[in-house]
Amino acid sequence: MNKFFIRIGSVVFTGMVLSMSCKKALDVPPTHMVPVKQMWQVKNDARSAVFGTYGLLRAALSNNNAYLAYGELRGGDFVSTSRSDIAAVTENDLRSSEAVVEEWKNWRRFYAAIAQANLCLEKLAKVKENDFRYTAENLKLDIANVRYLRALTYFYLVRIWGNVPLITKTAEGTFPQVQKSDRQTILDFITQEAQAALNDLPWRYNGQSPEQSGLYWEQSDSHWRGIIANKGAAYQLLAHIAAWRGNYLETERYTKIAIDNKALGGYDIIDIGNLTNTQGGVFQGQSANVLLALPADKEFQEASASGHIEDWTLALPYVSRKTPDIYIPNDTILQIFNEKNDNRFGINESGTALGNYFTGFGSPIPMFSKIRQLSTTGADPLRNYQSAIVIFRYEDLVLLRAEALIFLGDPDKATQLLNSIRSQRGLPEYKVADGHIADAILKERRRELLGEGWRWFDLVRFEQVPGYTRFTAQDIKAGALYWPLSKEVMNGNRALQQNEFWQH
Template sequence: MNRSHLTIKILLVATLFTTACKHTLEVDPTHLVPEEHMWTTKNDARSAVFATYGLFRAALADNNAYLVYGEMRAGDFKSTTRSDLNAVTSNQLNATSTALEEWKNWRRFYAAIAQANLCLEKLSLVHKNDFRYTAEEMKLDIANVRFMRALTYFYLVRIWGDVPLLTNTGDGNFTPVKRSPADKVLELAAQDATVALAGLPWNYSDISPEMPSPYWAQPGSLWKGIVATKGAAYTLLAHIAAWKGDYLTTEKYTRLAIDNKSKGGYTFVNTAGLTGDAGTFSGAGDNIIFALPFKNIYQESSGSGHIEDWSLAEPYISRITPDIYVPNDTILRIFNESNDERFKVTDGGVAAGSYFTGFGNPIPLFTKIKQLSVSGSNPLRMFQSAIIVFRYEELVLLRAEALLFLGKDADAILQLNGVRAQRGLPDYTAAKGPLRNALLQERRRELLGEGWRWYDLVRFESLGAYTGLKPADIANGAQWWPVSKAVLSVNSEITQNKFWQQ
């Protein structure tokens, strides 16, 4: 099967599962074929495994959810006219809005978890029923599914805190499930990621003990950066540990991933490679560890799930004003060092760099990410930028963070300067301010628009300084999203997050 046909099949499965999945925790999956005819052939396994990927992508892409959860509450982006986005940027999440209710509903994430649970229970049936589906292939598929379940739970915890923990498909009847403590959910996620780690290859181009034959008979280049690998599992484990404040474990996993970067096939990219048309956000960057692609050549481009749908306007697409923008004064606060290739104001007072267009206008355009699906004017507003989940520069900055909190400042500075050098900046010195602030600022600059800022502020315990939330608000759970009315109405065991009960 060629890539185009495979991709279409994946999207079909994902769409059908997303549509069929009941709201909230009513996640008994509706199959594409009757149960008695499913799980009988190798193709059934392929469809089921990639449906897990497709459903997770749908959860993040739906109405730019990944950006809303990870970026829009943090203060750097502002909305022009949309009341729903204004409510998010001002942390008024109880406002009345159809979009807000969708963002507050975790059903899409649980659809992905339900599919992962189904795969973990049923893939062995395919191995039993179809001799072509070998034990080695099944083990690799299971490793991919475990990685995806771990990643999905990690997102759920970062967004809602305590969440229900489901590890099986149930008996077909809906049973109300309470929320489990976030630490317990993260423990399951870490266990899944650790098991996945043992069964995943570093890359899909080289035959290895974990992958004794080409994955699904496709060349390794097809899978680069878009399916789980050891590097992606190490990165996920490092982030889970950092979220828990266990920086000793974070340091271990980031070190293992970075020391084996040649096996994973990823490295730094320069600024042109980051923001160019064929760069990172095209889904083809050498710095990608794990991403969710939307390739136009495989008929995957879409209007939703891409920051460009909100951030671009003329001359890139036929719209006068974008939905979101970064104000000029905020741009200057973020990019406050000269020679930064991402954005700078030259000695002659001219703005330069690839992150923004029209600096100085009342509403400058955020153009770091601009993957249009057609050349020239784009009246259909279709985009093909990948959602970058993990990339190498972020991993190195996470390692610097771990070293900082372990009291190893000199080693942290080496990692920080590795990223700064890629963007034309001189080495960090103490004269530039406290190292902690420098790290948080570099993550702000480097990862702007990628859905990291809110989570960074939570980890660095800096929400109050940048968002105006008071310590009492944060103690009451203001950092979490409220749970949607739809969830609360069908599951009596779910209670609203404390801060949002008012």
Template sequence: MKYLSSNNKKFNRTFTAKWLLLLCFCGAALQSCKKLLDVDSSHAVAEKNMWNSHEDTRSALIGVYGLTRAALADNNAFWMYGELRKGDFAAVQRQDIDAVVSNNLHAPLDMLNELSNWRRFFAVVNAANLFLEHVGEVKARDPRYSEQNMAVDIAQIRFLRAFAYFNMVRVWGDVPLITTSHDGEFTDQPRAPQGKVLAFIEQELQAAADNLPYAYSANDPQQQGDYYAEGGDKWNGVLARKLSAYALMAHVAAWQAKYSLVAAYTKFVLDNAQKSSLVFVKTDQLTSSNGFFSGRGSNNFINNHMIAFDFEFTNGEASYTGHLEELTLAAPVVSKSQPEIYVPKDTILSLFDQNRDERFSLDSIRGEPTSTRYFTSFDSHVPIFSKIKVILDGGTSDPDFRMYGSAIIFTRLEDIALLRAEALAVLGEQTGAIDLLNQIRDLRVMERYDAGKEGDLVNAIFRERRKELMGEGQRWFDQVRYHKLKRSDATFNRLIDEGGIYWPVAENVLMQNKQLTQNIYWINR
């Protein structure tokens, strides 16, 4: 990543101090998993000097968060896996992006090879394993490190490890299940069945939820006093909280079509949202350049980041890469002639077909947009997807800046409400499902659900998810769930039945570990 190098000395000093700690830990973590992951690294500090004080646990904890963010941001993986694959976006020119869009994932292209490699996520797993193995040493050596502090730290680490495995399961299906660091040397392991890995994820998330607070430095029973001597403004929306675990459990259950559990977990999140200061976000707040996606700026929505990974401008973390804006923005928003990806006009008009929808709507008489919060330059051949447009800290609209500070948002309250609506509709509880669907539609100022006009309720809910969560990395996984439910598309049924919903495993990973096998769908393709 590239960072601001002028007029931000204070920010850079903060960034440097923070990330030197992170890199010290990450160097040790990546070195220790070199056999399995083929990562070349060297110890920035000797591991034996790493686990002596609660400052070490803090830097190690931040290190695992940093590795998780890197796994999602590298090659824009979060969007390549979840948004672009057979999604609503089309590539303008790039062959590698077009290959992802068309599900040609075995094409001999560098980006596809990188995305097929699960090394980045196993770096998170190994760093988490190291933390869990050594955190007790800090407790024994530093009397300032309390039992409660350790319990909350362990809960976050277990959450992050589960999150890494859930990402891998959704992308590759069966993956090796590794829960110890083996002192830096892994033996070759086969891929564990997806069901076993998902059971482990559920177990870890429940254990994490038991010890995570609703909020940090807020005298929560699970975490009293200032967490690592910092107030809640430092941590909320950045670290995993109790509702983060329940929200992720809801997604894990949905992936397995366990809709009774989805209903239970999403209800818990919605019923307890106020305890974590979670609120539903109005359209202007969602799409403003300094609104919901702007991370830890001066806005009031940071607490809404239930599971998110920030690029905080004030810490010098704004970057050119690892953001959706890198792919979607162009003139007049930024000084770039055309975007890398865009949503075709036909798709936009077929989805946003109500003239009151605040996200995007078109005057049926004049043929001009009446709302441009999601799309600008609609009169051009390539509309600009500008729902997410955080330049620096979101406080500038200067098109000459192409450095972005938006957070990677895995889930938000609207996502959980629609996920609950999906579960209730599948379970036959139509009244509750319709109420939730209409709650989101009311936020966007559009007509309420009409069964006579729109037909199937499940279809309407997935359609609303498609619009509401566009650009947020959910589209591909929503399609998989939908087609598993409906079984009405022969082409997609084949992908499901033959394992084509998963990515191929990178060839260098297979060569390194002879116990691994390729996903069957991608053999000889």
């Protein structure tokens, strides 16, 4: 089986599907046209359709590094060197009419992924009718993957825009004139979707579980490791949905199951060497601690010059440009890494900076170098990168459970989990008597997950946004946490209203 076809060739199919179901609606240009009567006939159609959904979600998150704009830039750690569009987001000036900011305000790429998922759920059964080689197990696993992706995509939409249209069927021609659904309704829906997917997903695709036997799409477990949905990733998604709703009882339940079954899932806490490994490791997407990532591996011709954090953060000596687009100021670095012996970043007794999170600390523009997945070795004049967008990894899962336990009144267990991360990063044990354990967990998430698209969402969940932005409690009540809608979205669907805080 041609691995390249599975990993990236299927994304070409994305254009085919969109041209059939929602070309006008979503304004994502197709690359090929295929007559409807020729679709959904053979098992390869199903394979391409399912992995095309993964490709569309990757496209939505990587477009102008959208996942960083939504999840990282608004949190205040990164600042822009010269780009006014990035500066608008770091300063939470989302009324900006900069072209790239308008792109980030536009949810059409997310709804393209949802349209693809809806189409798969409606049409995959036809493949089984038409091709005996497409088995009942193929169908079950493919549907579970697609339902998981639809839930994950809506979870991004809810966290970014709040109330959004809930569309669960394919739309012909134009985008349906659908009003927004309340975000609690969306969260109810995606909880049900993730639970349904969970029931049919295996812990691993090794053919050793009731949910999956033999090979999934003729590939071994090592091929699928960390890059498609599995039980661990489903539990982690459900845990985050519950935490977003403030239902920490459910968060603790889901995270406990995922952690207790880490041997089945094949994940664990990893050392700092693998975390910052430039030739694989976490940010290639198939590390021992990654539960789900969207890869861009050069082996499968997926590397590119944009849609990767390195495109914003790296400069000489790693790539041939003088200044990165974003950086974390020296003072902020010292605020984040304010404990001795942290092997992610620290200052030794002689004043030398240690660790791979940063390069050039002390210079006017220190470089965030934690993630450096260059697509070639040595000089890289084309500035191509192959870093994966890591959606879920084990350290997040552990810290999320610690967070839940705090809100459930069990600081001792929460501290044990927190220390399981701290000990791997060279830090001494935290003791409940040292201070406020919730603050310690938030600080550890800031250090461990820096640059991975979590900071803003963490601040929202911990209700800490006023402490790190210009927003007041009144602004937050009026909807300042959510993004405004682009002019294109508003003009395309007259049933919508602009998010309240951004109406004036």
